[in-house]
Amino acid sequence: MLELKNISFSADGEEKKEILKDITLSIDESFVAITGPNGGGKSTLAKLVAGIYTPTTGQILYNGVDITNMSITDRARLGVSFAFQQPVRFKGITVKDLITIAAGKKIGVSEACVYLSEVGLCAREYINREINASLSGGELKRIEIATILARGTKLSIFDEPEAGIDLWSFNNLIAVFENMRKTLGGSIIIISHQERILNIAERIIVLNGGSVERDGSRDEILPYILKSGGAACSTLTEKAVK
Amino acid sequence: MDAIQKTLLEKIAGLHDVPQGAYNIRANGKLDSRKTTDNIDIVTKEDKPGIDIIIKPGTKNESVHIPVLLSETGLHDLVYNDFYIGEGADVTIVAGCGIHNGGKEESAHDGIHSFHLAKNAKLKYIEKHYGEGDGEGKNLMNPTTVVELDEGAHMEMETSQIKGIDSTLRKTTATLGARASLVIHESIMTHGMQSATTDFSVSLNGEDSNANVVSRSVAKGKSRQLFLSCIDGNNRCAGHTECDAIIMDEASVSAVPKITANDVNASLIHEAAIGKIAGEQLMKLMTLGLSEKEAEEKIVDGFLK
Numbered sequence: 322m323l324e325l326k327n328i329s330f331s332a333d334g335e336e337k338k339e340i341l342k343d344i345t346l347s348i349d350e351s352f353v354a355i356t357g358p359n360g361g362g363k364s365t366l367a368k369l370v371a372g373i374y375t376p377t378t379g380q381i382l383y384n385g386v387d388i389t390n391m392s393i394t395d396r397a398r399l400g401v402s403f404a405f406q407q408p409v410r411f412k413g414i415t416v417k418d419l420i421t422i423a424a425g426k427k428i429g430v431s432e433a434c435v436y437l438s439e440v441g442l443c444a445r446e447y448i449n450r451e452i453n454a455s456l457s458g459g460e461l462k463r464i465e466i467a468t469i470l471a472r473g474t475k476l477s478i479f480d481e482p483e484a485g486i487d488l489w490s491f492n493n494l495i496a497v498f499e500n501m502r503k504t505l506g507g508s509i510i511i512i513s514h515q516e517r518i519l520n521i522a523e524r525i526i527v528l529n530g531g532s533v534e535r536d537g538s539r540d541e542i543l544p545y546i547l548k549s550g551g552a553a554c555s556t557l558t559e560k561a562v563k
Numbered sequence: 564m565d566a567i568q569k570t571l572l573e574k575i576a577g578l579h580d581v582p583q584g585a586y587n588i589r590a591n592g593k594l595d596s597r598k599t600t601d602n603i604d605i606v607t608k609e610d611k612p613g614i615d616i617i618i619k620p621g622t623k624n625e626s627v628h629i630p631v632l633l634s635e636t637g638l639h640d641l642v643y644n645d646f647y648i649g650e651g652a653d654v655t656i657v658a659g660c661g662i663h664n665g666g667k668e669e670s671a672h673d674g675i676h677s678f679h680l681a682k683n684a685k686l687k688y689i690e691k692h693y694g695e696g697d698g699e700g701k702n703l704m705n706p707t708t709v710v711e712l713d714e715g716a717h718m719e720m721e722t723s724q725i726k727g728i729d730s731t732l733r734k735t736t737a738t739l740g741a742r743a744s745l746v747i748h749e750s751i752m753t754h755g756m757q758s759a760t761t762d763f764s765v766s767l768n769g770e771d772s773n774a775n776v777v778s779r780s781v782a783k784g785k786s787r788q789l790f791l792s793c794i795d796g797n798n799r800c801a802g803h804t805e806c807d808a809i810i811m812d813e814a815s816v817s818a819v820p821k822i823t824a825n826d827v828n829a830s831l832i833h834e835a836a837i838g839k840i841a842g843e844q845l846m847k848l849m850t851l852g853l854s855e856k857e858a859e860e861k862i863v864d865g866f867l868k
Contacts, residue, residue: 371850393849402850409847412807413779413865422861423851468851 323348323370323476323508328379330365340365342531344379348510351502354522355512356546361528363512364406367478370510371403372396383476400507402472406480408465411452416464419452423468436467439500441493458485466497475507483515495521519543564588564595568632571661575630575691582628582657587614590632592640603627603654613643613675616656620649620681628657631674636666636700641673648716650681657689660704662727664696671703678709680716680743688720694727701729708735712743714769723750724759725867733761739800741769749778750867753786753814763792767800767829776804781863782814793821796829806835809866 323346330341341362355363368374370381372393381389388396411419420433434444440463450456452464462485469477486494495517502509511518519525525542527535535542564572568590572578581588581596585603588595592612599605602622606615616627633640648654664670680686694702704724712718724731737745745765753759765774774794782788794802806818820833840862848858 373846373850393846394852394854397850397852405843405847409841409843411844411862411865413868414861415865418861418865419851422848422853425852472851 322382322384323510324382325366325370326380326382328366328369328376328381330362330369330374331377340531341369341376344531344533346526346533346536348508348524350523351506351508352498352522353508353510353524353526354519355510355526355528356514356519357528357534362531363528364480366528367403367480367510367512370476370478371401373403400474400476402469402474402477404465404469404477404479404482406484406512408461409452410454410456410461414452415448416450416452417448419464419468420471423471425472428471433471436470437464439470439497440464440467441490442467459487459490462486463490466494470497470501473505475505476510477501477505477507478510478512480512481514482511483513483518491515491517516543516547519546564590564632565634567634567663571632571634571663571693571695572630574693574695575659575661576628576657578628578630582626584626584628585616586628586630587616588628588630588632589640589642591635592633592638595632600625608643608645611643612641613645616644616646618646618648618652618654620651622649622652622654624653626655626657630658631660631672633660633662633664633670633672636664636670636696636698637668639669639671639673641675643675644677646676646678646686648678648680648684648686651683652681653685655687655689659689659691659693660706661692662694662696662702662704664694664698664700664702666696666698666700668700669703670696670700671705673705673707675707676709678711678718680710680712680718682713683715684713685716686718688718690720690722692722692724692728692731694729696727702727703730704728705732706734708733710735710737710745712737712739712745712772714740715742716740717744719746721748723867725750725752728759729755729757731759733759735762736764736766737774738766739769739772739774741771743769743772745774747774747776749776749780751778751780751788752783752863752867753780753788754783755786756784757786758788759786760789761791763804765794765802767794767796767802768798769800770798771800772798773801774803778806779808779867780806780816781809781811781867782816783811784814785812786814788814788816790816790818790835791821792819792833794823794831794833796822796824796826796831798826799828800826800830802829802831804833806837807866808837809863810837810839
């Protein structure tokens with residue numbers, strides 16, 4: 322169970338901009354989608370939970386433990402996983418190295434390959450590739466998701482996992498998340514603009530202008546998003562019009 | 564060979580005992596042991612310290628190990644090694660120098676290696692430098708490498724200096740004939756008050772010759788590094804030089820790539836980048852459960868691999 326209590330966050334800079342305003346949420350569902358317009362504070366919220374940012378005010382609890390001031394490493398060891406929106410490249414570190422680090426133990430090639438195959442990468446082709454500029458954005462995104470699979474923690478947060486992934490692979494991606502939900506028995510939080518991802522969520526939270534605009538079950542929230550003329554999420558409404 | 568020398572041998576050549584194939588082990592300035600094969604001859608020079616390694620034309624899939632081990636403090640070792648690789652041969656040479664300096668005095672090894680590759684010969688040359696010691700004496704290494712590639716010859720050179728060398732000046736010069744190719748991968752890590760200078764000079768003289776000089780380095784502590792790389796394109800040729808460095812703590816790194824085209828069909832590229840470890844790289848590895856220090860080590864190890 323993840324609890325955010327009165328979380329506010331302001332970005333550093335000459336003019337302090339308040340990105341998140343007094344957010345209180347508790348998440349215990351197995352699959353929660355966070356959506357809303359760009360700049361609404363979604364990625365910031367995810368980074369606060371992962372420990373990349375520290376809230377200006379408020380408290381974050383994970384399974385009752387106050388993690389507000391805990392380091393990224395300690396949160397990761399406690400069972401929080403975070404898939405970056407823009408995965409990081411490393412010269413010299415191979416796909417197998419990264420998956421091994423994620424798994425937290427020595428794993429064989431065959432085990433590493435299972436995670437890669439799940440995200441639709443031909444394992445044999447990728448296992449020894451360096452995570453450098455030779456990989457495309459879509460390939461990096463899939464490897465990023467594979468690292469989260471390898472970690473297998475109870476709380477996994479994905480920041481726009483669909484970005485850069487071709488439509489053909491998109492079906493598989495949905496299957497990956499559904500499978501994760503079945504096997505991990507924890508919570509998956511996905512930041513997404515894709516109707517098809519929202520469609521498999523139990524609960525949808527709409528963040529807009531740093532505040533929770535809507536929060537409820539999929540059946541309650543999805544029709545609202547699809548109807549509202551651009552206010553909530555233009556990407557979705559454009560899709561709905563088509 | 565004593566225990567210290569055996570450790571050094573393992574560090575520089577990954578060997579637990581005497582190697583397979585031909586070898587020449589030099590310990591504390593003297594010949595320790597040597598083995599030749601039908602195709603590979605090793606002869607002690609008469610006019611100066613060092614050896615001639617002569618590989619018969621057409622020799623395939625054979626290797627030569629020529630480690631140098633220094634375990635006495637205060638020893639200044641200087642050798643001239645000449646390698647003659649016969650036409651059409653395809654061999655691997657593993658060289659390296661390990662210093663264990665347990666005393667107060669300076670230990671030094673200066674090796675001058677000259678490679679003469681005949682027509683269509685292929686060589687993979689691996690060189691590792693390693694220093695250790697619990698004394699205050701400094702470990703110095705100044706390797707000079709001279710490469711002459713005849714028509715169609717190909718040489719791949721991998722050099723690494725990962726630990727324990729206080730001061731190094733590495734000088735490599737190469738001249739390439741028609742269709743000859745040269746690939747150099749260098750990796751260096753310096754720490755403490757160490758200093759390292761590498762100086763590459765490649766002349767692409769033959770038509771369709773090509774060279775790729777790549778250096779990866781990490782500078783920690785208060786160490787200093789200078790990377791010089793000069794490629795001259797004197798014919799229709801292709802040349803690429805790249806220096807990529809991670810700087811940490813209070814270290815200093817300079818990269819000075821220089822390319823000169825003396826022919827309208829010479830195609831030359833240089834790249835140089837110096838920077839600290841990207842914050843997001845550390846963060847990513849920390850989200851996978853590594854501490855900041857562990858993350859840093861992984862990034863450095865991968866970078867130098």
